[in-house]
Amino acid sequence: MIRPLTRANISPVNPLLPVGWLSAGLILALGIHANHRLLAEDWRQFRGSSSTGISRSAAPPVEFDSSGKNVAWKVDLPGRGLSSPIIIDDRVVVTASSGPRQDNLHILCLKASTGELLWERRFLATGRSLTHPKTCNAAPTPASDGEKIFAFFSSNDVICLELSGQLLWMRGLTLDYPNASNSLGMSSSPVVAGDALVTQVENDSESLTTGLNTSTGETLWKLDRPRRANWTSPLLLADGQTVLLQSSKGADAVDARTGNVLWSFGEGAATIPSSTREGETIFIPSNGLVALRPANSNSPPEKLWQENKLKPGTATPVVAEGKVYCLSGAGVLLCANVEKGELLWQLRVEGPFSASPVIADRKLYCVNESGKCFVVDLSGSKGSILSENSLDETMLATPSLSDGALYLRSDAHLWKIATP
Amino acid sequence: MVSQAQSQFCSRTASQPGNFINPSIHRIGLTLAALLLFTPLTWANDKTASLSDLVARIKSIGLKGEGYPAAVAAQKELSSQGPEALLPLLDAMEGASPLAVNWLAGAFETIADRSLRAGALSQESGAGIPAVAFEKVVLDRTRSATPRLLAFEWLVKVDPTTKDRLIPGMLGDPSADFRRLAVARLIAAADASKDDAEQLDFWKKGLSGATDEDQVKVLVDHLKEAGVTVDLARHFGYLLEWNLIGPFDNSEREGFAKTYPPEASRDLAVPVQGREGEVKWEPFTSTDTMGEVNLIPVFKNYRDSLAYAVTNYKAAKAGPAQIRLTTPNAWKVWVNGKLVFARDEYHRGSMFDQYVIPVTFQEGNNEILLKICQNEQTEDWAQKWLFKVRITDSSGKAILPAE
Numbered sequence: 001m002i003r004p005l006t007r008a009n010i011s012p013v014n015p016l017l018p019v020g021w022l023s024a025g026l027i028l029a030l031g032i033h034a035n036h037r038l039l040a041e042d043w044r045q046f047r048g049s050s051s052t053g054i055s056r057s058a059a060p061p062v063e064f065d066s067s068g069k070n071v072a073w074k075v076d077l078p079g080r081g082l083s084s085p086i087i088i089d090d091r092v093v094v095t096a097s098s099g100p101r102q103d104n105l106h107i108l109c110l111k112a113s114t115g116e117l118l119w120e121r122r123f124l125a126t127g128r129s130l131t132h133p134k135t136c137n138a139a140p141t142p143a144s145d146g147e148k149i150f151a152f153f154s155s156n157d158v159i160c161l162e163l164s165g166q167l168l169w170m171r172g173l174t175l176d177y178p179n180a181s182n183s184l185g186m187s188s189s190p191v192v193a194g195d196a197l198v199t200q201v202e203n204d205s206e207s208l209t210t211g212l213n214t215s216t217g218e219t220l221w222k223l224d225r226p227r228r229a230n231w232t233s234p235l236l237l238a239d240g241q242t243v244l245l246q247s248s249k250g251a252d253a254v255d256a257r258t259g260n261v262l263w264s265f266g267e268g269a270a271t272i273p274s275s276t277r278e279g280e281t282i283f284i285p286s287n288g289l290v291a292l293r294p295a296n297s298n299s300p301p302e303k304l305w306q307e308n309k310l311k312p313g314t315a316t317p318v319v320a321e322g323k324v325y326c327l328s329g330a331g332v333l334l335c336a337n338v339e340k341g342e343l344l345w346q347l348r349v350e351g352p353f354s355a356s357p358v359i360a361d362r363k364l365y366c367v368n369e370s371g372k373c374f375v376v377d378l379s380g381s382k383g384s385i386l387s388e389n390s391l392d393e394t395m396l397a398t399p400s401l402s403d404g405a406l407y408l409r410s411d412a413h414l415w416k417i418a419t420p
Numbered sequence: 421m422v423s424q425a426q427s428q429f430c431s432r433t434a435s436q437p438g439n440f441i442n443p444s445i446h447r448i449g450l451t452l453a454a455l456l457l458f459t460p461l462t463w464a465n466d467k468t469a470s471l472s473d474l475v476a477r478i479k480s481i482g483l484k485g486e487g488y489p490a491a492v493a494a495q496k497e498l499s500s501q502g503p504e505a506l507l508p509l510l511d512a513m514e515g516a517s518p519l520a521v522n523w524l525a526g527a528f529e530t531i532a533d534r535s536l537r538a539g540a541l542s543q544e545s546g547a548g549i550p551a552v553a554f555e556k557v558v559l560d561r562t563r564s565a566t567p568r569l570l571a572f573e574w575l576v577k578v579d580p581t582t583k584d585r586l587i588p589g590m591l592g593d594p595s596a597d598f599r600r601l602a603v604a605r606l607i608a609a610a611d612a613s614k615d616d617a618e619q620l621d622f623w624k625k626g627l628s629g630a631t632d633e634d635q636v637k638v639l640v641d642h643l644k645e646a647g648v649t650v651d652l653a654r655h656f657g658y659l660l661e662w663n664l665i666g667p668f669d670n671s672e673r674e675g676f677a678k679t680y681p682p683e684a685s686r687d688l689a690v691p692v693q694g695r696e697g698e699v700k701w702e703p704f705t706s707t708d709t710m711g712e713v714n715l716i717p718v719f720k721n722y723r724d725s726l727a728y729a730v731t732n733y734k735a736a737k738a739g740p741a742q743i744r745l746t747t748p749n750a751w752k753v754w755v756n757g758k759l760v761f762a763r764d765e766y767h768r769g770s771m772f773d774q775y776v777i778p779v780t781f782q783e784g785n786n787e788i789l790l791k792i793c794q795n796e797q798t799e800d801w802a803q804k805w806l807f808k809v810r811i812t813d814s815s816g817k818a819i820l821p822a823e
Contacts, residue, residue: 100600100632101773121529122573124566126518132769159522165533166499167526169492172519176483178761183748183769204765216492218485229768 041403043087046141046189051236053318058404059361062375064417066392072418073115078106080411081138087112087402088144094414095151097137103129107151109165119165127155127174131185139187145214150197154185169217179206182229189233191243193256196220198243202230209245211259221259232274246275251284263301273312278319285312307341310334316356327353335383345382349374354396371395471505474498475512478523498527503535507553510567521566532574549578565595591629596815603630607638620646631816633772657810657818658711659731663701666727667719668694670793675726676750676764682728715805722805726793733788733811735781736822744773747807750793755779756786766795767802
């Protein structure tokens with residue numbers, strides 16, 4: 001069931017427009033938000049600044065290994081984490097949690113070019129920090145608006161720092177909503193939509209999503225959400241102001257400025273792999289995969305297709321150049337066209353996968369839980385494995401991409417993979 | 421949103437904050453003028469505010485973001501202070517809420533980091549990180565744990581001998597973090613020793629301070645190999661003696677919200693109507709080494725059911741304590757007839773100290789009543805219906821009942 005749009009505020013931008021158009025857009029954006037640096041190579045949140053999992057910068061190395069081949073640097077981390085690093089200019093920010101109760105919250109900022117530690121800040125969790133042993137408190141990926149860093153943890157602690165490491169504000173959402181937690185741990189990564197930080201705190205008990213004022217930490221809005229454990233992350237839609245909240249009941253498009261629900265998809269959805277998008281088209285894990293195209297008016301979003309063969313496991317699908325790629329629970333990479341969801345080819349890769357795949361230079365990088373990264377060539381009519389690169393560490397975090405470098409994190413280390 | 425944030429920020433000085441609502445072009449002009457006029461004044465106010473005023477703004481933050489605009493400005497100003505603000509910030513953490521402690525710690529770490537990077541080492545003159553004063557903070561067990569730990573961590577950065585000097589004496593420390601460091605040293609010392617008697621001594625000593633499950637397990641395993649039996653339930657402070665009654669109906673998970681007779685009154689001798697006829701309280705003693713009370717053998721028809729457990733905890737003195745509960749089922753807990761917490765979640769994990777519930781006991785007898793709900797799920801992993809309860813202080817150390 002699809003409820004109609006109540007506001008005509010969706011003005012999609014095709015992310016695969018030529019570079020010239022992108023540059024023009026960037027110049028325009030810089031003109032409007034002169035105090036916001038919008039650098040093309042930033043990777044500011046889970047699956048990148050655009051939430052698509054695609055980098056348009058130079059290609060990372062195809063081959064690398066734990067002995068040091070194409071490893072620009074590798075740094076020790078003070079605790080565990082499933083969160084991805086984010087990149088803002090020449091800074092890499094990553095979170096970790098440590099201690100027997102995972103209640104030490106670490107935020108580290110490294111110099112991207114050298115791996116030098118610029119600063120580290122530590123906070124104490126104010127909410128429930130215990131999780132299933134496979135995950136940990138530092139599961140959500142932080143986000144940034146280019147000037148501030150927003151670190152979020154399973155304990156529902158939201159910490160806002162300046163790029164210099166100075167604390168601006170901190171919220172403990174479990175102090176406000178004491179039953180907003182999941183005994184297995186939570187992992188939704190926040191997104192920045194304009195001046196709102198959207199945090200998804202959805203679980204079996206006190207389930208909610210909030211929009212927080214990025215400058216002050218105050219609650220702009222709060223939505224009561226379906227009472228069902230949910231590990232998916234909100235998806236920033238193409239207009240940069242609408243956020244898709246996925247849950248067991250389906251998905252809701254929410255105006256991040258007001259918390260108003262613009263339209264809903266009510267056919268149920270997965271609670272682990274998140275939705276993704278290509279331009280205005282949204283792909284929701286729901287009885288396989290559903291492709292949805294919201295309208296620009298008050299008419300309901302159009303359901304393009306639903307394909308139950310395209311069932312993502314844990315990893316969020318990724319879409320590029322007219323093709324959608326899913327990693328199944330059985331460790332099979334599935335490729336379908338975006339027009340009809342028709343399966344084009346499949347390729348067995350060695351799972352299991354917790355990390356979502358990312359794309360750069362027409363190559364798909366997928367990292368399995370044993371730390372083996374498969375680089376798959378997407379340029380031909382069928383995918384082919386170019387290389388298998390082992391870092392010999394457990395890796396559950398989604399890789400990040402910036403300036404032709406691939407960033408991978410394990411519980412012990414953060415690696416920068418780049419050509420010397 | 422920018423205008424909304426600014427309106428809240430400036431409303432302390434602007435006489436007509438309503439101007440920021442639905443701004444027209446005219447109003448935008450006024451708004452900009454007001455911002456230009458008042459923003460420097462606001463900053464001047466912050467810059468001239470005393471450290472105690474700044475701290476007070478941070479300590480006054482409330483739930484859901486109340487007081488945040490003022491606190492954000494105060495935080496920024498606090499973070500720009502010199503190392504002379506470090507000790508006052510540690511002092512300010514006493515009595516602050518967990519959230520305010522973190523805000524203060526954020527300012528503290530920014531200043532300490534800047535001081536350290538500037539090369540300002542241990543100087544009692546106030547020019548750098550005050551190592552001697554920090555050590556006093558660390559050793560003062562009357563202070564709360566967080567400022568002591570912060571002082572310790574920065575002390576280690578300027579004085580690497582700190583760990584060797586201070587940690588061995590922290591086995592009985594009220595802070596779980598310090599105890600953990602002391603226990604870890606003893607485990608390492610035992611591992612390095614080749615003398616059986618010395619090893620045994622290290623392990624026994626380590627156990628006397630250990631409360632984290634992972635460290636206790638290591639020590640108990642070593643001691644078991646050495647032929648020493650440890651009463652784990654007593655070590656952790658699990659409650660073993662209960663009275664149980666049930667089953668009551670929890671179809672459609674609706675029993676969680678229903679008030680059954682045991683919630684109203686608890687005369688252990690009087691039968692009440694249960695799901696399958698009359699039921700009455702029955703005594704139950706857990707023999708599990710970790711204090712588990714498994715309800716399935718007690719109440720055979722367990723799906724869609726709930727049961728109650730009650731016990732008396734005799735406190736040696738009145739004061740704060742923690743009930744640490746583990747259960748994969750939905751639950752409610754009352755202490756002396758007052759509901760202290762409830763959680764409607766099923767089969768999302770079951771781990772050591774899964775729920776930590778702060779309570780205040782009265783001296784002498786305290787009634788602890790549990791409601792434990794099982795749902796309809798049929799999967800193998802969803803069949804558990806159990807609980808474990810232990811009583812601790814805020815650091816996780818057992819508080820055994822008075823004899």
